[in-house]
Amino acid sequence: MAASSRAQVLDLYRAMLRESKHFSAYNYRTYAVRRIRDAFRENKNVRDPVEIQTLVNKAKRDLGIIRRQVHIGQLYSTNKLIIENQEKPKT
């Protein structure tokens, strides 16, 4: 299946990370970036194509969730946290 190729998985990974960085809430943003990295890292040695497809499908659904929730967070955004002022957080 095309969707389970290595390039496609990497594209999905990059898309998820890119989208997650737009969360306006510090805690959601840091969690999403961290969790995505750790989840993809944890599953990097999976070889069974059926399992890979399941994981990819779940990731696509999660990407949809991230997109919607990022948008909602931006609509209702509020002030930043005290520590966001002091450093540019990535994780």
Place this chain on the structure above:
Amino acid sequence: MLLRAAWRRAALAATAAPGPRSAAPTRGLRLRVADHAPQSAVPSDTATAPESVLRPLYMDVQATTPLDPRVLDAMLPYLVNYYGNPHSRTHAYGWESEAAMEHARQQVASLIGADPREIIFTSGATESNNIAIKGVARFYRSRKRHVITTQTEHKCVLDSCRSLEAEGFQVTYLPVQKSGIIDLKELEAAIQPDTSLVSVMTVNNEIGVKQPIAEIGQICSSRKVYFHTDAAQAVGKIPLDVNDMKIDLMSISGHKIYGPKGVGAIYIRRRPRVRVEALQSGGGQERGMRSGTVPTPLVVGLGAACEVAQQEMEYDHKRILKLSERLIQKIMKNLPDVVMNGDPEHHYPGCINLSFAYVEGESLLMALKDVALSSGSACTSASLEPSYVLRAIGTDEDLAHSSIRFGIGRFTTEEEVDYTAEKCIQHVKRLREMSPLWEMVQDGIDLKSIKWTQH
């Protein structure tokens, strides 16, 4: 017109490059009116621009937790389009709402190893505790008049027991050891032939102590006494199985597991059947145990929260343990005379209760205004009494007044933990410098030997 423009401005401002809103960011906690919501029809009277106050870090997850974005995403369709009453049997709106409710029931049941028919949705753990304690005691009132609980339970459990006492029941409040854990021998000795229920919470909300639930379940089942546990702080965080642990009734709270507020559940065993007298009368919903329309969006949120918790339990636990050790290490390494309340081994790492000697708890909380913390449970924080939980574990009066509870959750970051530890160390040192008691201790005087004069 003006409204849409304001909304667009707000959305643009939010997606603009991050940076401080004002040149000189002010700190502290000032209540903000929700005047940035797009649907406010009338601009506020004061019509001032929103003040740029940076928000404090949230380290009070035992009080409540933020909604997980996955939970909100699951709830929204039922708040927007699928708004049917799940008990309407005659049209698609009702059917789809009922399907969602039953799916949520399955998700909750799966987290605790129960059957979906054993899950009743309620308005929260307080209602679940009331149903469990009053419902079971009253049902078996003709033959059983004794209930056992502990001194460190949540206020709603203690208050339910007090109301049972007023009805003529006898209640034993088991003491806890210094570690916060009950003595199993004392529990066995307290069980009488007319005991109907034993209620012991799984994880304490103030000191994070884990009670030996499996052993208690074993004792209760061998003595044919029903076992209820308030698992509000434990569900989704530590593995729980109602059959392995022989639990007959369990209270679940939505807003402690990254779900919505206003919803919870109670697990009531069916095999062997636990009979409960319903507290809320009405149309017989939820098997007659809790009448009233089931709030579909909320229970969908609870179900989603339970499913996410089941998937993330191991990952979250590992992280929270690491962050917890980091926080405690940092603080203890840089400050003397800090005591951790509660058994360090049988302990949920996400709830850390520390007592800082020679520092007043409230003044430390106010000094740490950049961090949202609590000294004890939210429901007792209004009164100035030291927490009854700390009193029950035998903490000295002065140490009980200096206790702070740090909560670490799924969304807590290492930066937040480091910031909290640094600020805590800084302010404790500062407050101790100002304290005459600390000065006396530094001079080698034993405070317990002082004869304070009477005025």
